[in-house]
Amino acid sequence: MNIHYIGENNSILNKFVSEIRDVKIQKDSLRFRRNIERIGEILGYELSKNLSYSGVYVETPLGKKKLQLSYNDVVLCSILRAGLPLHQGLLNYFDDAENAFISAYRHHPNKDKEFEIIVEYFAAPSIENKTLLLADPMLATGQSLAAVYQAIKKHGTPKEIHIVAVIGSTEGVEFVKNNFPENTHLWIAAIDDVLNDKGYIVPGLGDAGDLAFGSKL
Template identity: 45%
Template sequence: MKVINLGERSSVINSYMAQLRDVEVQKNRTLFRRNMQRIARATAYEVSRTLQYSEKAITTPLGVKQVPTYDDRIVVGTVLRAGVAFHEGFLDTFDQADSAFVAAHRDEGKREDIKIHVDYIAAPQLDGCTFLMVDPMLATGGSLELSYKAFLTHGTPAKLHICCAIAAQEGIDHLCRVFPDDVTLWVSAVDPILNDQAYIVPGLGDAGDLSFGPKLD
């Protein structure tokens, strides 16, 4: 699997990530979601540079112009609920894309006791598409792996891009073991470790709670 760490470059993405992590800025829930969307749009732009393009004849009020536009049939898939704001950012860029959703959650507790459950899936036919699997947080990689397997019940994409805002190195290593070489992982920040509860450290907290409010266990 090819790993592209956008955080290694000097770009505005790093400023968005700084705000996402800041405990004071996180008090503004609207801004937290907006920064997720900003990172998603910036990542989507980078992904767009890898697509297949061909020229199409576009009729303007004064004539016809050949314009190169992408040919890929794009589907954006995400894990509910933390991924919703991130998902919206990708749809802002790929405004003709279809969407797919899966509900996955893990049992909280010690890392060795964590179990992941998939409860719901809604997706179009995925055969032959360019599939963007977008999830803001990549911790162990287990829920993302299981969610993608659930999406495969709706067909096999021609190309797969995995897009995350923040990832733990352990999660990246796991995905490199389970996904083939032609898959690309795009990430905006990489943190070194997971704690005993498998949370990314230093991380940014719970993206779902920070976006939409705390939930009952």
């Protein structure tokens, strides 16, 4: 897997990451969603540099200009519900992409820290031989992304896969690396070293879905 740790370099990205982590700022759900969206835009811009391009002539009122434009058939797939603001950020830049949505959640059958990933819903166009962007803001254990990939594989084989995440754990990144094709790309804003015994990233930011859309039952 090709790992692109964008937050390693100093940029405005780190301002948005700091605000979604900050307990005083993240309580503003509108600002939280917008910051996730802006992080998606930045990661999408960086990702775009890795796509395929060809020369196209564009006609202006005064002549023609040859520009290098991407010709990838992009399908943008987000994991519900936390992935929606990240999805919007990517869609702001890949506005001609096709869209897909998939659900994945942790199920604790014994009411303890042990869990399994349940995937129940998938709505998507054909992904066969297309460029698949998988958006999930929190890459904790990596099990959700692996389960999603296994479900999506039943519907076709993408030409290439780009995973877009906001914050991940070192353990989760390694798990995804071992469970996706070798030529997969991971675009991530921040990586934290610790994953606690409940499978949450530390220091992380908390529950991205709850911060964006409110607490769930």
